[in-house]
Amino acid sequence: MPLASPTVVALSDQDPRELGQYRVAGRLGSGGMGSVYLAEGPTGLVAIKVIKPHLAHDPEFLRRFRQEVAAARKVSRWCTAPVLDGQLAETPLWVVTEYVPGLDLGRHVKEHGPLTGAAGEALAVGVAVALSAIHQAGIVHRDLKPGNVLLSPFGPRVIDFGISRALDTEQATRSGQMLGTPGYMAPELFSGQVEQAADIFAWGCVVAAATSTTTPGRSPFAADNMMQAFHRVMQEEPDLNGVEPTLRELVRAALARDPAARPTAEELVSQLSGPGTTVAEVARTLRLGVGYGPAMAPPPPAARPAWRLRDLAIGAGAGVAAVGLVTGVVAGLRALPPSPPEGTETLYDETFSSDDSGWDNSGLTSPTTERGYTGQGRYTMAEDYSNTIQWSTAPVNAVLPDRSLVSVKMDLSQAVASWNGVFCEYSKTDDAKDDLIYMLQVSSDGKSKITKVAGTVWEDLTPDLTIPPFDQKAPVQVRAECVREGDEVRVALWLGDELVAEHVDQGVTTAAGRPRFGLYMSAGKDSKSRVSYDDFTIARLS
Template identity: 40%
Template sequence: MDGDRVIGGYTLRRLLGRGGMGEVYLAATPTGGLAAVKLIHPALARDPAFRRRFEREVAAARLVARFCTAPVLDAGLDGDVAYLVTEYVKGPDLAQAVNEQGPLAGGNLEALAVGIATALSAIHGAGVIHRDLKPSNVLLSPLGPRVIDFGIAQLVEHDSPVSQALLGTPAFMAPEQVRGEPVTPAADVFAWGGLIAYAGTGRLPFGSGAAGTVLYRIVHDAPRLDGLDDGVRGVVERALAKDVLARPTAAELLAELVGGTRLAAASEVVERTWTGNLTPAPLRTGGPADGAGAPPGRARRRRKRWPWAVAGSGALVLAVAAAATLPGLNAPSRPYEAGFARSWAVGASDAGTARLDGAGYELTVRPGWRLWKSAPVQEPEHGVIVSGRATLEEGSGEYGVWCHGSAGSGERYEFGVSGAGAVSIVKRRTGTQGKALYGPAKVPRTAANRIVAECVRNGSAVTLRMWVNENLVAEVSDADAPYGPGEAGVHAASGPTEQARVRFESFAVRPATGT
């Protein structure tokens, strides 16, 4: 394929995968970010009835809240090509992870269960049914699991020669789907049970073999759950009930797993408990400085490590509650997480003031100045993920986190969000003009933003990735005398005519790999 092919304004970079609906490409967005673009098979896209369903179902999918999903960002028709744009999620799918590393266990399995239940609650809350929840539709991002392709299976319904009974993947279909009965959200709950059983044991709960044999077992036989962790086995059994009415709803799944908390808070629980270090379970038988800048079930294989990040300190109580509900749901070790109460610099400087504000940290920046503060911790040697949640409470400046910094030289990579909703990655050094490595590019404006930055040495370059409110917005490399590990922290900058005041609610530093 021509690497310069542009569909709907999105420049296709490389093929990510193929499926029954079409092909998925990694693409550059019109603003320079990254997205996943699904191109629908032309034979489908030329069908007027399909086009009507496409518009209707995409409109519904765009209403789905972003919690633990890869949200639909855009869609349209470009000539005879129908395309669907979703957030690009960097990471393996669940099938790949289980195949290469074996079953999940402990906190990762339980975080997976919570994450997919959170996604289903958001999907069903928008009136959408996934209909094809399976391992390849669950991507394991650095921030936790993300469900993709929700609502898309319905596009080949109705007037298509494909029957309702064949929509979905046989191993994860519900009994009512097998019988060709109307599909409700309960079918997604059944698929959730099958997914968690598969993730925790490495086996399909109704076995493998010919599709007809598997479908018969789904309707008539009990699932095989031996070896599944006790912390999730009971709720998985209820989700796999043959009777639709006996299954919990997605919201009830979530309530049982984490005590009925809000979706946003449940999403933070997932991020906090998701280590991203997918270590195979055992094989089972049977189966502090101040800176002020100038103005402006398989054989074991070699283990892979996936980067991970955590939510802010506001999720602590929820994480504890989840641990009480699910045995073994314990947060990973914390190299550093700020409560801001100790060792963060406070007081006035030429650029402005820093002060503690309850459990938070507040920076007030004079007009035309930039203020940055170091956390009282050194970065890990092989790469770092820095995260923070903040609100611009006054003024029209920008704020964010930084990594690979030095208080002495003022070197740092800044990851910022402006009050107008523009994101950027800038390489800075005191006494010089900052070099923009990415942006500015627009993101949806919100009152508070959670910013996650990843800085990892990659040969002679440093790879920089940025997430805003769980969405990957940028991925760039710096090979021009790149900065190395040092300090990390927070920053804020004001506009030219009025001061800016930013309150940071949380801050954390984590290793970007398992080293």
């Protein structure tokens, strides 16, 4: 079976070469919360997650991060990627987990089809074993999905069972936002009830998606947004016709709407492996047999060309034993450059030096207009008595590429309690019911987030993330990376040279319209908030 291409990239001058007793070989991924590195330690290959300094100095984040790491270290290594080490008392903060080679389950099914027969049963048992270990440590995973199951040479490994929510949980509590992936969320999660039985429901969805021969890769409650997910789990019965026959009834039991009616993780293991079989016994003998094994070695570290990691054959692909330092990524970590991306060709360039270039001009050209040109070489939008949300689409007649970089200089010196930034749009028509828009935003009080509009449903794809301090009195460079590939949309937001938010949205069947880009702001009523923009460009990404 073919393997995925390596995702390990060479270290830049800003990357560490050593972290404690670990030698760093390459970068596996970067995101709004930190970077993930491949390294070698006394026991072999590991993945090290390094937290960004500005988060490490946030007392509330630090408290939750230490709490989540302590809980994660109690989880048995049965079918998980265990936490091995960490530096939690001084900066930089970092955590070491086992490195897991292999594809994530979602990608495997997409590229190679469903797991059937013994492989499907081994997957079901392995994920149940992992949930047993997680639950025994008193943890609720809360986001079990195919992207959080890695198919290693030694069986399935469940990842991301706690540490990634050191920040997310706090933000969700403040905003009332639900955490989870539509299509894999148990009914009770929609009312704020978080118990271990919710992970059993997700287990049923994952096993069904992985083994179904009629709808491979799709949850029995597949949904594009939270509203649709809520309706399906509350009103509809799961279609399990294509699910592996030996697993179907157990999956049906796991999908019971009543949490008390679902089996426990230990009961799943017993029913799948036979009465009297312990979880530990199953964990020691489990193999998937999907064929993942050694692949290419990562690039050698620039400062240490001779040490033996150069010659190691390691598993490659999206299967990093990550604990969620890349915010919101659904299908595992992807390698990002150490600096903002550069466009290969500028397709549209607007300096706003003239007020007849086609941008929406709702009033007279003036520095105080509600939405329009300032007459001073800038464009402005403001909250007024009737509009707390403002949009303006770049008047581009050409068909823009699916891989685009949108850049603008944004002046927040008059911004008050507002969210400001750019948007990427892929709506099929101009009818509101077909809206598909991603807003990449920075707040006037030092936060960032990505919000999705699908039809009439607004959904925050990331929590409100604390960003590095910046001079609010001076224009700041904002870059939005917007990439559409098939039914997947990837968006990333850069502020200056910092990547402050990113998300990969999968299964977006409605992303069918031609790309459009523009400016966005929202503010509280009577805030009198205003934002100004200059040097707006759209460039092609390679």
